Amino acid sequence: MALRGTTYYNSCLRVIILMLLFSYGVNVPFSFGSSEPELLLKFRHSLQYENDTAFSTWNMSMSPPCSGDSPNWVGVLCTEEGRISGLILENMRLKGLIDVGALQKLPNLRTLSFNNNNFNITWPELNKLYPLKTFYLSNNKFYGEIPARSFQRMNWLKKVHLANNQFSGEIPTSLATLPRLMELRLEGNKFSGQIPNFLQKSLKSFSVANNQLQGKIPGSLSALPVSSFAGNEALCGTPLSACHSFESPSIITVVLIAIAVGVAVMIIGLLIFLFRWRKRRRMTVSLEIPLSNQIRRTRFREADEVSNHSRTSQVSNHSRRLENIKLCFVRKDTEKFDFHELLRASAEILGNGSYSSSYKAALLNGSMMVVKRFKQMNNVGKEEFQEHMRRIGRLDHPNLLPLLAYYYRKEEKLLVTDYVQNGSLAVRLHGPHDAGKAGLDWPTRLKIVKGITKCLEYLYKELPSLIAPHGHLKSSNVLLTQSNEPLLTDYGLAPVINQDLAQDMMVIYRSPEYTHEGQITKKTDVWSLGVLILEILSGRCADKGEMDLVGWVKCVEPEYWSSEFLDEEMGGTRNSEGEIVKLLRIALCCCEDDVNNRLDLKEVVEKIQEVREREHDDDFYSYASEGETHQSDEINFPFNA
Structure with a gap:
């Protein structure tokens, strides 16, 4: 009994000592539960190195990687809480693979540097490490193309150094979307094609020198020094030499070209006529x-x-x-x-x-x-x-x-x-009008918008498990009956479409929340609806430029919406301008970049159902006295546009 009591006493004493060590911030050996040392050792096993002592300090039995913010293992950066925040493994003649899977499980990892080593592999998919703020791969032998979308979700990334490697292909366009990018060093590679349009105001250091780039330097980069672009013979534009323009042709040359173009147009027109004629016969x-x-x-x-x-x-x-x-x-x-x-x-x-x-x-x-x-x-x-x-x-x-x-x-x-015989809304808005078919007037467009909105509400009710029950809402996926009632098509297909294709083709993947954060929400279909309403009101094609259309509307002062934005084919709208502007403001609320400020579908349905064909003296409007003309910019709208 005395022995059993002593054993119990010793066990309790060890537990008390461990608790005291933790309470005073002392790092206990890894065997007591932390997984970060094991992850580092797993990462090390994927590397090849000539110097056997390079990782001699990486030994769990000797010490943990971090004691507070002080590192015990070579090349490790630590937080104040003793967690691993970075790896600086430079000038170590490292090669082999980079185990990104092990690094993914280090939640506080913010910095990686493998500068001046011998890595001879393709892009190691460091883009999977979304929280990274800086990474450096310069002066290695990395080769091959970097996928265009590689940096799409790395919104915290500030510094990217890939200089003096053998990367080829085009510069990844997703680099131009990084909101916090401060440094980008790509010199000394084999990048080709044009330079993406970098618009980040935070960009302080930039170089694409000594590559195989061509074309005009984007205006947003024109203030950078010549050294940032040197060594690309096919590049032109400020700060390099001006892009070459052709000399003015002689009058004879112009006449000959005009004749040749005219003949070509006639031949093409004849071929098109023959093709359509044969098609009707077959x-x-x-x-x-x-x-x-x-x-x-x-x-x-x-x-x-x-x-x-x-x-x-x-x-x-x-x-x-x-x-x-x-x-x-x-x-x-x-x-x-x-x-x-x-x-x-x-x-x-x-x-x-x-x-x-x-x-x-x-x-x-x-x-x-x-x-x-x-x-x-x-x-x-x-x-x-x-x-x-x-x-x-x-x-x-x-x-x-x-x-x-x-x-x-x-x-x-x-x-x-x-x-459906009557065709799509896109054709009615943007295509040539068939004989006997007039343009869509305001009451018809309002009816179409209300039908689309009620149908979208129905899809949300019947398909609650889908984040975006439609997913591909655009004018070409809205058909019109003989009475111009809208019929939605291509709905509910997001779960079965291959994701790599879906992200390039489906409308929801062009939303601000997916572009900036890599996700879609229950309000993403609402954003698509807002863009579609703007297209219906303006008559301008939005299929390939949604954000341009939204940005354009927001740049026009409200008092000029009627003259600058609304489609002339709507016909006379003198007694309906207030209602049209009300619908336009609802559309803008649907197109808010910030999902938290965007209307949800229930609110959209309620507000759109309140829009009428003609103005009245109630609801949201303050009208001038009799004999005065009502101005659309006097609308007192109950929510922010």
Whole structure:
């Protein structure tokens, strides 16, 4: 009993001593729980070094990496709390790999420097270390291209030194988006192409000398010294020599060029006419959906088997193949048709891009369908994809173009919807007007906006698990019925689109919160809606310049909105200017860069439903006395625009 009591006493004493050590800030050995030394040792194992004593102090049994802010291990920087804040491993003839995975788990890591070593590898993906403020890789042998988006989420980064390596390709454009960038040293590499437009006012040190860059130096960098750009023979513009301009051609040369251009235009016009004429004559061509070769080979194998097998075998084989290539219908009220019917349908291409290809198919029974083909939908497995399509197929709203059926293969997917004769909102706003179709007036545009907003509200209610239930809201994805009711398309596809493609193509990934912080929120669809409303009111295309459109509106004084911003094709709006401006201000509130200041969807729906076709004497307006003209800049709006 006495021995057991002594053992218990000694255990308690050791615990008390440890507690006292921690309370007075004494670092205990790593064996008592800290994982940072193990991570450093794991990182060291990925390196190769000639000097066996280079990391002699990196020994857990001797001391921890940090004692307060004093480092015990060579090359380690420490915080006051004894955590690792940086690694300075310079002039050590290091090579091998850089274990970014181990470094990712050091939460306080802010500085990395591997200057003057022998690393002979491609870009080590240090962009995964989002909290880094500075990193230095100069005077090594790093080679290859750095992906354009590598620095997109490194918003704390201030200093980037990559000088005197063998990096090639274009300078990553995401470097130009770093909000705190102060130093950028890229000299002595093999970078080519043009210099991105660096607009950071914080930029103090910059050099791209001795590369293979070309083109004009951006105006934002023109105040830098010549040494920042020296050694790039194809660069021009201030502070280097002016870019060469062509000498003025003679009158004879101008005349000859004009004649040649005129003849070329005539030939091109004739070719276009012949192409369209032949296209109208060939409306019975088979649907040119470039499906995988395996499907087409299946059809030929079936024909071959008809002459070589018994009838029973024919039916069995045929049934199995039809089972493999059948269309999956997601709505009970849809008239069914099989896959081969779709292949035999007469068709024409509606659009062809990197995101999808669209075809209008005329079935033998006279029904008109639209088939969209996607090759970049491998983000989820088959069962998850099918469940998501069934979920979309259950959606039902007057302003939603319903999904009718889909076809699944690992390599490609087809989505089938009804054909809407009246075309898209984008064509009505920006394309040539067909004979008999007038431009969209103000009441029609307001009706379209209200329909889109109510439909978006419905998607948020029915798809609560999606952060952005639409995800790709733009004018070309809004179709118009004969009565100009809007129908939303391409909704709910973000979860199944390959993420690398989605970030380049889908509208939500162009939002300020994704551009600056790498994330989307429940208000990202609201931002897309705001941009779309501005496009509808202005008649200006926003598909490739959302932020330019928003910035332009914000730069125009409110009293000039009617004359400078609103689309002239809306027609007479003398009694509606106040309501139009109200809607415009709502759109600007939807386009707030700061998500916290942006309206949420519920507020947007409420405020848009209050907008009317004509002004009245109530609500948000203060009107002048009878006989005076109401000015739109006198509106007393109840929230900040």
